[in-house]
Amino acid sequence: MSRSRLDIAAALPARLDRKLVRDLLAIRLQALAIALVVAAGVAVLVVSAGMLDSLRETRSAYYDRYRFADVWAPVVRAPDSIAADIHQLDGVAQIQTRVRQPVLFDMPGLSAPASGVFLSVPETGLPTVNRIHLTEGRRPREGQRDEIVLLDGFARAHGLAIGDSVTATIRGGRETFRVVGFALSPEFVYAIAPGQLVPDDRLFGVGWMGRDALEQAADSAGAFNEAALILQPGANERAVIDALDRLLAPWGAPGAYGREDHISDAFVSSEINQLGTMASLLPPVFLLVAAFLVNVVLTRLIAMERAQIGLLKAFGYHSRDVVWHYTKFALVIGAVGLAIGVGGGSWLGRQMAGMYVEYYHFPFLLFELPASVYAASLGVTLLAVGGGAVLAGLRAARLSPAEAMRPSPPPDYSRALGAAIARWKRFDQQSRMILRHTLRWPARAAFTMAGVAISVGLLASSMYFLDATRAMIDAHFYLSNRQDVTVSLVEPRPRAALHAIARMPGVLTAEPVRYAPARLRHAGHEERMALTGAPAEARLSRMIDSDGNPVTAPPGSIVLSRDIAASLGVEPGDRIEVEITEGNRPVFELAIANVATTLIGSGAIMEIGDLNRLLGEDALISGAWLRVDPERTDALYTQLKAAPAIAEVSLQNEAREQFETLMDEGMGTSIYIYTIFAGMIAVGVVYNSVRISFSEREHELAVLRVLGFTRGEVAYVLLGEIALLTLIALPLGCLMGAGLAWYFAQAMSSDLFRLPFIINPATFGYSALVVLIVALSSGLMVRARLNRLDMVAALKTGD
Amino acid sequence: MRSDPSTTQSDASGQPACFTTRDLTRVFGEGSTEVRALRGVELDIPSGEIVVLLGASGSGKSTLLNILGGLDRASGGEFEFRGRDMTRISDTELTRFRRDHVGFVFQFYNLMPSLTARENVELVTEIAANPMPALDALDLVGLADRADHFPAEMSGGEQQRVAIARAIAKRPEVMLCDEPTGALDSVTGVRVLQALERVNQELGSTILLITHNASVAGMAHRVITLADGQIRETRTNESRVEPEALNW
Numbered sequence A: 001m002s003r004s005r006l007d008i009a010a011a012l013p014a015r016l017d018r019k020l021v022r023d024l025l026a027i028r029l030q031a032l033a034i035a036l037v038v039a040a041g042v043a044v045l046v047v048s049a050g051m052l053d054s055l056r057e058t059r060s061a062y063y064d065r066y067r068f069a070d071v072w073a074p075v076v077r078a079p080d081s082i083a084a085d086i087h088q089l090d091g092v093a094q095i096q097t098r099v100r101q102p103v104l105f106d107m108p109g110l111s112a113p114a115s116g117v118f119l120s121v122p123e124t125g126l127p128t129v130n131r132i133h134l135t136e137g138r139r140p141r142e143g144q145r146d147e148i149v150l151l152d153g154f155a156r157a158h159g160l161a162i163g164d165s166v167t168a169t170i171r172g173g174r175e176t177f178r179v180v181g182f183a184l185s186p187e188f189v190y191a192i193a194p195g196q197l198v199p200d201d202r203l204f205g206v207g208w209m210g211r212d213a214l215e216q217a218a219d220s221a222g223a224f225n226e227a228a229l230i231l232q233p234g235a236n237e238r239a240v241i242d243a244l245d246r247l248l249a250p251w252g253a254p255g256a257y258g259r260e261d262h263i264s265d266a267f268v269s270s271e272i273n274q275l276g277t278m279a280s281l282l283p284p285v286f287l288l289v290a291a292f293l294v295n296v297v298l299t300r301l302i303a304m305e306r307a308q309i310g311l312l313k314a315f316g317y318h319s320r321d322v323v324w325h326y327t328k329f330a331l332v333i334g335a336v337g338l339a340i341g342v343g344g345g346s347w348l349g350r351q352m353a354g355m356y357v358e359y360y361h362f363p364f365l366l367f368e369l370p371a372s373v374y375a376a377s378l379g380v381t382l383l384a385v386g387g388g389a390v391l392a393g394l395r396a397a398r399l400s401p402a403e404a405m406r407p408s409p410p411p412d413y414s415r416a417l418g419a420a421i422a423r424w425k426r427f428d429q430q431s432r433m434i435l436r437h438t439l440r441w442p443a444r445a446a447f448t449m450a451g452v453a454i455s456v457g458l459l460a461s462s463m464y465f466l467d468a469t470r471a472m473i474d475a476h477f478y479l480s481n482r483q484d485v486t487v488s489l490v491e492p493r494p495r496a497a498l499h500a501i502a503r504m505p506g507v508l509t510a511e512p513v514r515y516a517p518a519r520l521r522h523a524g525h526e527e528r529m530a531l532t533g534a535p536a537e538a539r540l541s542r543m544i545d546s547d548g549n550p551v552t553a554p555p556g557s558i559v560l561s562r563d564i565a566a567s568l569g570v571e572p573g574d575r576i577e578v579e580i581t582e583g584n585r586p587v588f589e590l591a592i593a594n595v596a597t598t599l600i601g602s603g604a605i606m607e608i609g610d611l612n613r614l615l616g617e618d619a620l621i622s623g624a625w626l627r628v629d630p631e632r633t634d635a636l637y638t639q640l641k642a643a644p645a646i647a648e649v650s651l652q653n654e655a656r657e658q659f660e661t662l663m664d665e666g667m668g669t670s671i672y673i674y675t676i677f678a679g680m681i682a683v684g685v686v687y688n689s690v691r692i693s694f695s696e697r698e699h700e701l702a703v704l705r706v707l708g709f710t711r712g713e714v715a716y717v718l719l720g721e722i723a724l725l726t727l728i729a730l731p732l733g734c735l736m737g738a739g740l741a742w743y744f745a746q747a748m749s750s751d752l753f754r755l756p757f758i759i760n761p762a763t764f765g766y767s768a769l770v771v772l773i774v775a776l777s778s779g780l781m782v783r784a785r786l787n788r789l790d791m792v793a794a795l796k797t798g799d
Numbered sequence B: 001m002r003s004d005p006s007t008t009q010s011d012a013s014g015q016p017a018c019f020t021t022r023d024l025t026r027v028f029g030e031g032s033t034e035v036r037a038l039r040g041v042e043l044d045i046p047s048g049e050i051v052v053l054l055g056a057s058g059s060g061k062s063t064l065l066n067i068l069g070g071l072d073r074a075s076g077g078e079f080e081f082r083g084r085d086m087t088r089i090s091d092t093e094l095t096r097f098r099r100d101h102v103g104f105v106f107q108f109y110n111l112m113p114s115l116t117a118r119e120n121v122e123l124v125t126e127i128a129a130n131p132m133p134a135l136d137a138l139d140l141v142g143l144a145d146r147a148d149h150f151p152a153e154m155s156g157g158e159q160q161r162v163a164i165a166r167a168i169a170k171r172p173e174v175m176l177c178d179e180p181t182g183a184l185d186s187v188t189g190v191r192v193l194q195a196l197e198r199v200n201q202e203l204g205s206t207i208l209l210i211t212h213n214a215s216v217a218g219m220a221h222r223v224i225t226l227a228d229g230q231i232r233e234t235r236t237n238e239s240r241v242e243p244e245a246l247n248w
């Protein structure tokens, strides 16, 4: 082993290069640890950038190829002839009218009703907007009324095969269809039922049918109820939407909307943006840490080479040779780190992108690392390792050869703070050595502590995401939305419908809810959302203030979720304008009663009677929240599936589980990766600190062994210092983790959800534990060296 | 613990010899790089003597001293300390041996720079079985007044005397000194030797002293000369010279 190493060195031409190789091999574990820190920093950058870039590219290519709409314009019912008028509007490139019909599926093996939507496709030819990607089978044939293409995810979740039949309730009538194909669609990257938070492949399905067949089933011959548009490049979306709204107002248009209000795209974009935020926040932190650590470690490493440098200079090497030698030394380490980081990072980035692509059901994956990522990795590595090496090399080269070769005089402890310790009689001498050494070299101690603290901080702040998600889910599902089932009616019904629902089997409590699509305006800002009317004393679904108490809106006022209040720029007491976009479209003003903490989704809630009054209607409801007897859900679901007035049923338990899976698979994966990198940094830093401390004190430790100290006693002098510094650093690390977590909480919140700043104490515990384990194993590795200390060799040098 | 009496020499007082070696060898490296530092050393060192080891550089003096002090292990042969076989004991027992019985002084002082003179001595007295107060040890080497100074604040001779104080504070049965005056000028060198002489007289410690300076042999009871890893000559001094009278 040692012979083959020497051979590598001997094969090199220049003497210094042989020394380089031998030196590097001598500290190969340390060099590897530094390289790992560099690699971790670089890999985080490459993974994030690569994955993000590829996700964005893939999404946009997918949208382009399948002609994903820019704008959707729903109407109650409009004659086909309007299509030509829409096409004439400024900025419209393509238009496709279609019929969209909500349905309830009755799936065998699933007692709960699955809601869904049927969409028409032209009888002949492909749609001009919103095409589908067939994964299996074929499109419906012209004139075949019972043929249907199902959303791939839904079909697979139910184990359907081509040729199977499915039964659905459309406008109160049960019909059976034959499945002829499975498809993906850019409109349903996330297949989310309207008003739902999360996709559930089993509980929400999409079917595509021929236009004639769907017109007949939906009873809308010669009419459409949705137009999907692609805009001309550079068109003003806002202007097109306004024009559309004016054009379609006579046909009962609740308002056209763009991609940002399209639920699937909003979801995908928000997730990708979130990954983007993570990708822009974490890599710089990691890289900075890596750069800092590498610098300090190299500086210390080179400082120990003093005598060697004197020798080199005595042999006639120039200062610049010395500087260049150590720069090469650092560059080799940097190059190894860079190679591991870029190689591992792009592999991992591709894996992760592939995973996300599968998760999003994109039909293909584009993966290419932008050149800028390589450039950034290279630049940062150069700065991190090169800077440190040049500085340390310069300092070393400044020594005169004679000075450098003379054994350095004993370091002077007399003026150090530690001199005072002489008076503390209770300390044994080893403890004195530990304390004085720490106080004599505060910068070194600070470095070790910083390394440990940063590792703990990075770990804790990575793991914080999991805590925040947990807290968010708990708050949403156990505090705010405590219903088991949400039922939506096809259209608003009198209060009697609530009693009918309440009498269904297994229903324990039923609370009425009224939804009305609205536009909220304040000082030039506009938000489109559904106003929720609920009883003031609602026990099931409610809004919660920052203290965890339910908040209610007195008549004439409204409670907004914090995100909506923020984007409208309002506070409690302010007044906003509300325009309802259905029925006779009343416009009115409301006071902001309160602002609620809504972690998932957004909300605008008022008293249901108040909303009914403002809408100029009797006590109508759009649905109900139910608490149900878990023993009797099957009977309830059977009734709900068969009830013609019910458009949609959503199950809270399923939603929560889906949301958890979503968080796990989406953000979670990235977080696990970041946690692993934080762990790598911990290993790199702590091992190096311990190892360098050992090298610096090797002589002293050998002398202690000569004096008759046991291995354990000697280990105490070395590891006691590390333990002391680690113990001081742990709380600092926790503080730092909390700070980073706070920052992430601010920076990561999206339309979809907001991360609360809540850190589970166990997160600190785990982070500290990981670092302690790393420190302990580093200690044990060095302890093995302690056992092999060469006492005789130590005595031959003065030092 | 006593081994075969036939191999164990006793001195005049009937005590077992301090050190006895039989055919002691030490080989470094192997094959073409093999160095035979000791080639069968036969040695009997009675308790309570000052023994000076002379010999050319590379003759094996340090190697021998290191083995006797339990810092290194022989490659072959026997070695006893006070009749106790030392070649087959465990590392832990060797550590105990150094801790309880041996005081070392080297050319380099090897003090802990982070401890004051007194603390350097206390480092050893804290773990010794029957130590003297640290200040007494410093007093023996004439440094009681510098007890609270750090090594960086002391001259080379002073540091070496602290090292001696550290070695004697445990009242060692043997003091092993490898060129203790090697880095010192003659005046300080003499003070260091005086300190050793005092330790021998007042504590009765056996002292093994390696030196390059043949005149130091004048203060020894016994002078052993090594050559090529073997003992070439052993002689006892009829009359000993006081350290201050040595012709430096």
Ligand SMILES: Nc1ncnc2c1ncn2[C@@H]1O[C@H](COP(=O)(O)OP(=O)(O)O)[C@@H](O)[C@H]1O
Residues within 6 Å of the ligand: B028, B029, B035, B036, B037, B055, B056, B057, B058, B059, B060, B061, B062, B063, B064
């Ligand atoms: N650790 C070692 N490895 C290899 N050879 C050694 C080692 N220590 C000593 N030697 C060799 O053993 C011989 C005796 O060395 P040493 O005992 O130090 O001599 P002295 O102290 O008399 O000058 C020398 O040739 C020396 O090079």
Ligand SMILES: [Mg+2]
Residues within 6 Å of the ligand: B061, B062, B063
């Ligand atoms: Mg020697």
